[in-house]
Amino acid sequence: MKRIFSALALCICSGLHAAPALPPAQLEALARQPYWIALGHYETGKLGGWRSYVDDDDFFLAAGGANDPTAELQATVDALYAPAGLGDQHAQCVYPARTRWLREQLRLQDLPQPQCAEFQAWFHDIAPHSAVLVFPAAYLNSPSSMFGHTLLRIDQADIDANNTALLSYALNFGAFIEGMDNSILYAWRGLMGGYPGLFALVPYREKLSEYRSLENRDLWEYRLNLTPAETGRMVEHVWELKQIRFDYFFFDENCSYRLLELLEVARPGIELTEQFPITAIPTDTVRAIKGAELVERIDFRPSRERELLARADPLSTAEQDWALRLADDPGQLASSELRALPRQSQALIQDTAFRLTRYRANGEARDSASAQRSYALLQAINRNPPPPLQVARPESPEDGHQSRTWQLGAGSRDDRAFAEYGLRMAYHDLNDNAYGFPLGAQIEILQLKLRQYEGNHWQLQRLDLANIRSLTPRNQLLQPWSWQVGGGLERVLGADGDERLVSHLHGGVGGSWQLRDELLGFALGTLRIEHNEDFAATIAPALGFNSGLLWRNRLGNLSLEASGDYFHNGEVRRSLALNQQWELTRSLGLRLSAQRQFSQLSSPENELSLELKWYHY
Structure with missing residues (x-):
């Protein structure tokens, strides 16, 4: 649309202002300037040439402007000399950043002076x-x-x-x-x-x-x-x-x-x-x-959730119970049991109840009952105000490890030694270097692991398309669900002790609990869908469980997990896994892993490995 307006103007009203005739060499050099490339959002194409990230013809004045910075620059210079009567449709009004730069680079002193009322009002606002x-x-x-x-x-x-x-x-x-x-x-x-x-x-x-x-x-x-x-x-x-x-x-x-x-x-x-x-x-x-x-x-x-939890943190279990009761029924403010508590405790309980009421109302349509509860609690807070809320500032997220991870490991599976090489495009798992990341968070995207056994036998060990876990702890005030989802290719125990490469999708939901500082317990029910050559059916479903402990200690993160899958066809698969990561530096981690796997198709297998992780973008 922009290109059409400018072309019509140049055809109908030519002669009032003449665009300068730029020598081809000057035009080409100007179009290669990094700033012009930035204004057009250009990048070098995979097979040479240029392409713009912009996927909208309305952005370009030249017919091939998305792939030709030089043609787009020439078309822009021509459009800048269109009659000023175009007003807000003039190229100077539509492209103020281009206009400024070209005026400076070409020293354009004779440009028309259109009235850009829409842009000027927007910019002034x-x-x-x-x-x-x-x-x-x-x-x-x-x-x-x-x-x-x-x-x-x-x-x-x-x-x-x-x-x-x-x-x-x-x-x-x-x-x-x-x-x-x-x-x-x-x-x-x-x-x-x-x-x-x-x-x-x-x-x-x-x-x-x-x-x-x-x-x-x-x-x-x-x-x-x-x-x-x-x-x-x-x-x-x-x-x-x-x-x-x-x-x-x-x-x-x-x-x-x-x-x-x-x-x-x-x-x-x-x-x-x-x-x-x-x-x-x-x-x-x-x-x-x-x-x-x-x-x-x-x-x-801080978020409202973080503020709520910070306010409730000094309260005892009985006092948090009072906050829950007040959030549901502010009439309990008159209770003699509540009034018997110290005034400072009452103040904290009332403020926690008010914050919980507002938290529950997030995203909900405003209703008179909720408003009345909030008003009653706010009145109580005004009569007995709590001390100022102090929220501890967490670690800055950008100070954590970088998102891409290279992995080099060595270990043994029963009596066979192996080396393992891995690459994960993004971004963090439960045991990774912990600084800047919340406990219980895992987002892994595109992880590849290749294993080399003795005798130069190579095999694809796993290819995770995605592996996401959210272990958010439940508490007296908030009851979030924990969940996990993932899919890709992985090796599992097969018939005669062989490992089978299977494709799978899995998910689970359950709960997590803060057992003490830096110690998290979790238990999830799971569902798995698998394609396995050892199974008669093309797709085999399984119900199961995944439970364990996650402990952030002085060395790093330790996890202890037990999981099981009970397939519809009668196969039962279980495993126990222990992982401890040592945080050597912000960019390096060393992980010890021990695992024991059970399957009805073969005898139990033990695996022990030591892996160096390099977090590097």
Whole structure:
């Protein structure tokens, strides 16, 4: 549509202003400038040439602009000299960032002066002065949130002095999803680029409510040292991308990658996107932004769930029970048993009950009963206020290990020695180096392990497409479910003691409990579907269990697990596994693993291995 308007203008109203005739060599050199490449979101094609990440013809003025930066530059220069009467449809109004750069590079002093009323009003309303990178941390019980997310907050001047962050705008890039896709379809389409990605600029207070309240995600805010001119230049380019579609991929062309491109527009010369040729995991991109010395301050905003648990932490079991009762029935405030407690305990109980009431109301339609309960508790809090809430700041997520893992191990399976080589694209398992990660979180994507036995016998040991576990502990106030899901290829015990490579899908649901500090117990019921050459049926289902302990100790993480699968065809498979990881450095881990496997198809097998893990992007 943009290309059509400009072409019509040039054809109908030519002669008023003449675009400069650029020598081919100058035009070619200008089109190869990194800043022009950034404005067009170009990358070198797999077979040579260029391609733009933008998947929308409306973004380009030249017919082949998506694959030809030179043609797009020439078309843009021509369009800048269209008659000023086009107003908001003029190329200078539609492409303010391109216009600014070309005016500076070509010293264009004779450009028409269109009235860009829409852009000027939009830019004045945003009033960009500085920027903050916002990282909503991973939320284990939401599959779409388990990698975290990044967005930018665009601030006006004097935001700290006036405490007006809620009046800022949030710049977000995300998948545009029409209707309600189930989790499996959502994951598949996200992996395959089945959703269009769009930039959106919305009030920051809306995003703050969404992440802190509705999704219970902590927020990390990284104040960037962009100047007002750099921030304004970035926002100008955002106008150019309004309603422009990109293909959205979870692991590379995602929210974080697109924001890195914007920062390269804001500050010419920094190189961020080239660090992520395969995947762009949000924590890795935050680390890259810090490495580029763009961060001047880090602030932390805890989620409502974290605030609730922090307020309830000093309460005894009986006092937490009182908080539950008050959240259900504020009439209990008049109870003589409650009034007999010390006033400080009453204050903490009342505040915990109020926070629990508000937590339960997250995402629910407002109703008068809930409002009345909240009001009654708020009145009690005003009469007997609690001390200020102190929430311990957790470890910064970007300070944890990097997402890609190379693995080198050696061990023995009964009387056979082996070496094992592995690569995991992302990102963390229960025993990995723990700093910066919550206990009980596991997200493994695309893990390959090759094993070399004595006699130079090689075999594929496992290929995990995904292996995700969320062991979120239950407590007196909150009762979340723990769950796991995964699938791929793996070796299992087969007939005559052989190992069979089988394909499988598995899942499970159950509970986890904090037994004491840094010690987690869990028990899940599981379902497994397997294709195994030893079985008569093509697909064999099994019910089972997975239970164990997870202990974060001074050396690292230790896990002790027992699992079993009881197949419909009568096969029973069980295992016991012990893993202890030593955290040598932030980027290196050493893991000792011992396992005993049982199957009705063969005698028990014992396996012992030692594996070095290198966390490296």
